[in-house]
Amino acid sequence: MAEDIIKRVRSGITERNKVIEELYTSSDIDKAVIGTLIKMGCSKEMAIDSKTDAILGFIKSCYRPDFEIKSNVTNYLIGTAKYIWLNRVTKTKNVVTIEERLTEDTVESIEATLISNEKKQLLQSIISLLDEKCQQVLTLWASSERMKKIAVEMDYKSEGMARKKKHQCLQRLYIIVADHPEIKNELRSML
Amino acid sequence: MTDLFEKIDDYLKGILSDSDRKIFEAELSHNSVLKQAVEDHDVVDSVMDFLVEQDIRSVMNELDKVEDGQKEEYSQERGLPKGLKSYLIFMALSLGALLLAYLFNAQMQKRYSHDKILTAYYSPLTSNNVNRSKASTFESKIDEGIYYYNLRHFDKSKNLLLIPVQNNTDSKKDLKNLYLGHIYLIQNELDSAQIYLTKTKDIRKNEAQAIIYYRTNQIDNLVELSVNFKSEKIDNMVKAAKAWRYKFNKNN
Numbered sequence: 001m002a003e004d005i006i007k008r009v010r011s012g013i014t015e016r017n018k019v020i021e022e023l024y025t026s027s028d029i030d031k032a033v034i035g036t037l038i039k040m041g042c043s044k045e046m047a048i049d050s051k052t053d054a055i056l057g058f059i060k061s062c063y064r065p066d067f068e069i070k071s072n073v074t075n076y077l078i079g080t081a082k083y084i085w086l087n088r089v090t091k092t093k094n095v096v097t098i099e100e101r102l103t104e105d106t107v108e109s110i111e112a113t114l115i116s117n118e119k120k121q122l123l124q125s126i127i128s129l130l131d132e133k134c135q136q137v138l139t140l141w142a143s144s145e146r147m148k149k150i151a152v153e154m155d156y157k158s159e160g161m162a163r164k165k166k167h168q169c170l171q172r173l174y175i176i177v178a179d180h181p182e183i184k185n186e187l188r189s190m191l
Numbered sequence: 192m193t194d195l196f197e198k199i200d201d202y203l204k205g206i207l208s209d210s211d212r213k214i215f216e217a218e219l220s221h222n223s224v225l226k227q228a229v230e231d232h233d234v235v236d237s238v239m240d241f242l243v244e245q246d247i248r249s250v251m252n253e254l255d256k257v258e259d260g261q262k263e264e265y266s267q268e269r270g271l272p273k274g275l276k277s278y279l280i281f282m283a284l285s286l287g288a289l290l291l292a293y294l295f296n297a298q299m300q301k302r303y304s305h306d307k308i309l310t311a312y313y314s315p316l317t318s319n320n321v322n323r324s325k326a327s328t329f330e331s332k333i334d335e336g337i338y339y340y341n342l343r344h345f346d347k348s349k350n351l352l353l354i355p356v357q358n359n360t361d362s363k364k365d366l367k368n369l370y371l372g373h374i375y376l377i378q379n380e381l382d383s384a385q386i387y388l389t390k391t392k393d394i395r396k397n398e399a400q401a402i403i404y405y406r407t408n409q410i411d412n413l414v415e416l417s418v419n420f421k422s423e424k425i426d427n428m429v430k431a432a433k434a435w436r437y438k439f440n441k442n443n
Contacts, residue, residue, distance in 0.1 A: 013246075020250050025258070052251060059247050060240070115237075115244055120343070123241040124377070126234075128402055129431065132379050139246045142239040170196050172435060173238060177231045179431040182423060184234050 002069045002076070009062035013145050016059065023055050023073070032074050033081045042085050050088075054080035063144065119190050122183050129176045134169035141166050196239075199232045329355035329362040333370075340370050349374045369393040376402060394420070401425040405432055 008015040023029055033054065037047035054077045061067045069076045115123070127135060133154070140150045151162035177184055201207045202215050219225055228235075336351035352367045352374070368391035375384035376399050385403055388396045397420045404413035405428045413432055417425045 017250050020247060021254060024251055024254050056244065056247050056251070060243060063243065115241055117343070119237070120241065123238055126238055127242065128377065129405060129428065131406055135242065138239060139242040142243045143246060167195065170235075173235055174195070174228045174231060175434050176431050177234045177238070178227050179427045179434065180424075182427075184231065187234055187237060 002071075002073050005073055006062045006067065006069075009059055010144055012149060013140065013143050016062075016143065020055065020059060023058070023077070024052075029074055029077060033077050036078050037081060037085055040082070040085075042089075046085060046088070047081070050081040050085040051077070053084050057084075116190065119187065122187050122190075126173075126176055126180065126183060130169065130173060133165070134172060137162070137166050137169050138173065195228065196232075196235065199229050200236070203229070203232060329358065329360045333363045333367050336367070337370055340374065345374045345377055349378075365391045365393045369396055369399075372396060373399055381407060398422060398424050401428050404428075408432075410436060 005019055008019050010016075030051070033051045034044070034047040037050060038044060042050070057080055058073070058077060130138070137150060137154060140153060145153070147159045147162045147166075150156070150166070151159050154162060154165070156162045156165060198207075198215065202212065207215060219229065332351045332354045336348045339345075339348035339351065349371065352371050355362050355367060356371070368387045372384050372386075372388035372391065375381070375387060381403055384399065388400050388403070397416060401413055401416055401422075401424070404410070404416065410429075410432045413425070413429055417429045
């Protein structure tokens, strides 16, 4: 079941978006994830945010070739959302003790999966230097979309044209990164 | 065409076959562009990761909008039509305000009718107070808009910042135009971004202006801006634009 979902995410944007919709709008997942966090003392708003980030983290993790989950997706999301919430609480208030955190079923490298706000701003400043078409092509490509589909989506004449555009955009991105050492260094300090 | 990103990725992960690795390393030893790309791969990888995250979030935002729309329809089906509801609320508030104004006026007349000079002095002050309170309402909208901008809730921020604009108020004129310019730039509405950036005198507009020039290939304007305004970021953009133009000309 979980394996199927991971495969669907990897198969392309259309299926991936269906998975997001299924997870994001599922009342069972809402009850399980948000309900668990609220029982632990989390506010409803924060529980919803943590659920959203847990789904986001899950979808992004699916793109990692070595990613697999042993339990089902709901349990994985509960664990991840708890981890995200506890992390935020400890960062802001020091309410939860380290022992409590350690007893949580930790979800591996979820912190690395989600991008921090500071980092987002720096990344945004790089992306804003790419034109919109390039942003779209690279997003589609990074989401494992096939070249044929990218060509259709972007209205390119052929698969080869899509591949060429992707190559040009990537080169452009490398140039932008190379030409912004200050952003590069700041980002590296956060990696 | 070899896939630059994947090739570098495989090389750094150590999963290239022996023969491919040797070819890649041979190329690396004399190709400075490739060498730079290998060095910068971690940052490019983060950018790609961010693009995916943004895309997933946009799907979720769309789902939120659909859900909000459904909730609204549901409440309209169950309750009074939305228009009628707003009308009733508006009427109730207006009546309340009229009543308060009447009571306030009666009180003032009672207190100051004996002294015309005092009344004459008081009126403009009252009216100034009203204007000031209106201005402070708009200012608070601008502050709130900036707050949401910092939280990266750009639509919310834009809606708040547009309120004083639509009311033609001069409150924090430069600031609101600056932020609106930035929001439109982030949302890739370059024409609107340009309109608001032109209206502000805040020097923080220069980098945003440079991005617009960069993205619309107005390299000469970008260069001119870099001459008039010293900024490392703009200088880097000039370099990137020139490098891109050089590369483009070379490839074609």
